[in-house]
Amino acid sequence: MLPYVxxxxxxxxxxxxVAIAAESRLPSESNPPAQRxxxxxxxxxxxxxxxxxxxxxxxxxxxxxxxxxxxxYARPLATLAHHRHKEVMLHLPMEPLDRRPMxxxxxxxxxxxxxxxxxxxxxxxxxxxVRGINNHMGSLLTQQEQPMRWLMEEIADRPLxxxxxxxxxxxxxxxxxxxxxxxxxxxxxxxxxxRDPRAIAHHFQRLLRxxxxxxxxxAIGHPHPETLAFLEQALxxxxxxxxxxxPVSQLLRRVGxxxxxxxxxxxxxxxxxxxxxx
Numbered sequence: 384m385l386p387y388v389x390x391x392x393x394x395x396x397x398x399x400x401v402a403i404a405a406e407s408r409l410p411s412e413s414n415p416p417a418q419r420x421x422x423x424x425x426x427x428x429x430x431x432x433x434x435x436x437x438x439x440x441x442x443x444x445x446x447x448x449x450x451x452x453x454x455x456y457a458r459p460l461a462t463l464a465h466h467r468h469k470e471v472m473l474h475l476p477m478e479p480l481d482r483r484p485m486x487x488x489x490x491x492x493x494x495x496x497x498x499x500x501x502x503x504x505x506x507x508x509x510x511x512x513v514r515g516i517n518n519h520m521g522s523l524l525t526q527q528e529q530p531m532r533w534l535m536e537e538i539a540d541r542p543l544x545x546x547x548x549x550x551x552x553x554x555x556x557x558x559x560x561x562x563x564x565x566x567x568x569x570x571x572x573x574x575x576x577x578r579d580p581r582a583i584a585h586h587f588q589r590l591l592r593x594x595x596x597x598x599x600x601x602a603i604g605h606p607h608p609e610t611l612a613f614l615e616q617a618l619x620x621x622x623x624x625x626x627x628x629x630p631v632s633q634l635l636r637r638v639g640x641x642x643x644x645x646x647x648x649x650x651x652x653x654x655x656x657x658x659x660x661x
Contacts, residue, residue, distance in 0.1 A: 426605065503537050
């Protein structure tokens, strides 16, 4: 890891804060260029490992970084991402169908509304500079309309977007988000459901083909060594491929993904529920 990155992270860990020179800089949209196919890539499950997280944040591209709440390195890594003008999300744990442990800050069926809202607010408070939320796991909870309404009511009071990680084909999360006029999309491609370089390359090409076909596409990956090594090589080639890589907030603006938009995402495969989904 570069020495100045380690020094920066250690300063945040020690002090809990660091001076940031400016808010995240977004390109001006006053004179937008001719639109090319666009993608966004979210790196999930950040905050548990310092080295892998820092390597992900240092990728030379405007990726979006989703941090698990109450994890040891979420705050310093999110601060580093913000300092590097990268976009930060809360990766909010939700109950899966197989009832695997979610970690701290998880949302479960049967919670009272008061407890549900408290957990959401505590999660948001644990990660600085959050621009949006996506679900960690959640193949059970995202099928249930009432908890999704509680979540969207909380998001609607803030300048946040919601991304449905789409771990269940029966998820109602995006539909409920649209009803609350929250900018929203759902994930098209998991890059690294298989931690094999050839499989990652295959799914990355699926992502690009989908973007060329419908104008945009959204992927999720993880800070696995195989994924990061692939992205370090692949991301610099996107310009030559004629593909725009955008933060999620800019992709949402590009495609007009709000409650008044028509359904934007093509039908897609969902990974089997028996598999270990993120």
